Amino acid sequence: MSFVTDQVRRIDALLDRLQLSRPTTPSADDEEAQAVRSELVEDRERIVQLQFLIKLISPPPSAKSALVPLYLVRSALSQSRLTQSRSILTPGIQSREGGEHGEAQDTSSPYERDLEWVLMSKATTQIYGQLLNLILEQTIPLSYDIDYWDSVLNSYRYSALYSIQTSPLRLWDFGQEVYRDVRQRAGVQGITEGVEGSWRQFYALVRDVVRERSVEDVRRRVVSPLARVRTECRKKRDALRRIRSMNANALGVLLGEGLSNRTMHEKGIATPMTPEFGVSDEDFDERRDKWRGTIVKSIALMDAVLANVNEEGMTVDAFDPAVGAATDDDRFYRSSDASISSLGPQEVAERLHLLLETRLPNYQASFEEQVKIHGRPSRLIRYWFPATVLLLSSGTILRILVNRKEEILTWVRDFGVTVRDFWANWVVEPARKIIGTIRHDEGSEISIMSKRSLEGDRESLERMVVDFAVQHPENGSLNEAQIADIRSKVKEGDLTPVLKAYEKDMQSPFFGVVRGNLIRTLLIQVQKTKVDVEVAMGGVDELLKSQELLFGFIGLTPGLLVCIGTIRWLNSTFGNRKTTQSGRQTGKLLHGIRNIDRVLTSAIPTDFGELMYKDQGLLLCDVHLLRQDAGKVMPKQIYRDFLEDVDELVDVRIGVKKQQKIVKRIRWAYAKWIQ
Structure with a gap:
């Protein structure tokens, strides 16, 4: 369970709680109640469909993850028919279009409209959680790629190895440049002297281009043969750091201005209802309008973040003003809570459809392209050289195996006999004697002279x-x-x-x-x-x-020690390495605490003593990894207490100083599993 899952589950539960606080239905004699019942009967099919779609994208309580797949959200929006004209897709239903400028005039019942808003709220919550999870899962691996480039830059041996690994790519780029240059020059000069003359001119152009580029490369590498490679690595590392900072900033903005922050700190949404009589109509309408305003503004915020996070030339310092300018120009974000009802679920559904179909795919494609360009090379590039050496020497290795077949078989056979005799003489036989001693077997008694x-x-x-x-x-x-x-x-x-x-x-x-x-x-x-x-x-x-x-146990001990040592070595070398990984979890926890403390120490707080959005995003990434590692080491009860402290740690509203104190508390309270 991750931080994002907890946030989505809390927001969804708050939405259900808001619906449960709906005022009670009027009495049977009330004319308004009869009108409501008549509307429910007329739109029964539509209401049943909306209820089914709401349940479809609601996370089940027993599920480990509160995130619903995006294809279900997309399917629910499509089946709700809110993104298209209701008069066309719903035969037999009265046309709801009209008014000035061709705008749709909503004639649906209040209950149906509430269900449509609930569906939009559920869909927005799921998209919000999926976006947080996507940015979080994309930001964390960037640290591994940055560490790779740091290791290449910190060692000339690794820099030389990287140069060998990427030499085919540079050779291919060099050939492409030569080909384009030759083609350009051939088009300018023209080749009109026949086939033989054309080939002679073509090879002359190739020779001239290669000579010019070789001289240029020599001039470029006068200082050091690895200078160009190291400069390339340094540029890629800096680009990855910028991408990580941008994603962390986007994550902080979504947490600080999106659903998580608004649902946690706005009293109007979280106000509990009275246990006896619920809430009044005015209180419920106020809370409902606030919730709808939160949903609409969160959609506008997600749209602005996705539009600017991978914008070319965007810097970390310019990201927050760019998002602020985008939201200020957005009608969804400028709308007050009282005027949200004028938007209608159809417009919200269309905006969500735009997020799902355009913004999210564009963001993913742009991010993957940047990581592909600046990330560490693929395994094919990193391991082509040893694979080639192994492939070229495979014939020699096979010849050696064939020529020494009998020797290898004899060695394997002798090794098997040795292992079997060791097991029988140093493990089985001493164990049998120990069992005989325990059972007072006369044949197993130790004696240095005869009894009589x-x-x-x-x-x-x-x-x-x-x-x-x-x-x-x-x-x-x-x-x-x-x-x-x-x-x-x-x-x-x-x-x-x-x-x-x-x-x-x-x-x-x-x-x-x-x-x-x-x-x-x-x-x-x-x-x-x-x-x-x-x-x-x-x-x-x-x-x-x-x-x-x-004496029996002393005789058995050497054999057992050899067997246990061999089994542990085989398990760590050829096994699934679960034991080794569990042994490394302690080091990972300590490393995670160190990263969190480093973020809090190096962060420059705002005027209110809180973390900035970029530092908040980096903190969440480290806390996410810390939660995952702690769940593999700590007992369940201790882990629940640990989650409480971690949830308090990621609440930036408490300030940087209190967050540093929480880190100290985590360090001494869970020192048994951290150190």
Whole structure:
């Protein structure tokens, strides 16, 4: 939804509100009521047709845009038969022509006349909105073309590239000039010496003309070979700036003097009716006359703006006086509210028909012609050089592809296998292990030694120590209680019987080795060391099992990071770039706020502290873009609050200082989405 849509919807709603405030119908016994009913019965077909046409060009409440296509407005005006003689097109209806000088004498009923005025009001509102939208949509892209010329002028490399891009056009213009000059000289000199002599003279003329123009071009480019190109770019940029200023000025005039301003600030139109009894006949007639006066003056204003905005040689400073002079000479604009009724809907319809059929098409054609001349070159001109290089080298590229077909296929095949193995080994398999860990799958548990290894080695150590203690008792044979005590101590790591024997044999190692006890005790201690190592490894094993899920996610992370990075790169390179564009919206909002602040800061206010029409138009263009960008980023509730602040910002009646304060409020209130 744009600013223009809001304005049109508000004006249309105000018009409907004015019709609803119509005074109540007289009682059934009143003679005037009977006369009205008799007229309604006679003109029933005409009234039904007008009601249908009014509904046709009224924006539906549920539609996103309040603008109706112009072909519907044109069709409604044509079907209303107001632009042609009613006596000719409406068989069976009494002739309404007469009076002095052949002017039409309106004998229609008051209700039918009101419906005709409502139709004209609806049509004027739609044409007004379409004109605002057209100028707005045409002015905004001019900034992009101006930026293009700025980039060309700010870099000699881009200037040289532009010179190469436009070289065919300059060569064509040079050939056309040579052809015209040769033709002119040949017509002056005459060629009468036969075919061979004619061709000889013709080529001599061509050679002379080319030589003269080449010398002239060399003199013109003595300073720099790119001077002529840069001068041409500078002229086009200045022309686009003038067109943008003219359109912005026209937009400001339409907003400041047209329907938007009059319906918003004139109390006579916006006066609410009383809820119980509506309005009186006098109040309603006054408000109706004011509304008709607003419609008629807006038509004259649109006509004057369209007639002068693309006038050749028109400057920004002369535009406002030219529009003022045109409206002062216009009978529609000079008419007072009380004398509007003397015009009649037929004259208004004819003026609207002139706007639709002549003024608007001429304005569009003139604007498109100027943009075509001064705008940036078309894509065909900008990209013909790389396209030509690609076309000329296509044979070589195709030959390379054919000669290296097997290598390319092998590379593609290996690349596919690599991607598949990476996916299976670094994404699928770690994910499967994580799922198994969560489900306590025994096959997926991390383990650095077998489950029964420690138990077997501990039982073996216990048997070794018990056998040694039984075979070498210190104080006689051991009973069952003593053996059980030794076994329990071995489980706790106590090898006292073996260590005592080891200490005794160490006093005479040679005899201990001969008897075998020393070696046996050493081997038992080796088994004890093995058991201690396995106990330590068991603790490490338990620690790994407690962090098994963490290790699983660590193993999965590299594969996921590579996949996510690849997908994001592919999406930003070959995708629809929605994510990238949404990321750039913040920068666009900040740029829009900066442009608005720049317009308000550099503007020279009027004596009343308000923006001039040109600055008002530029402000509206920047606000229009800001609204569109904000709608893509902000939530719905925040966006509604944002629209309230923006609508207050474009109201130039509050003054430049208050507008600057509103910009500051927007900057800090919506900093989350702007910065």
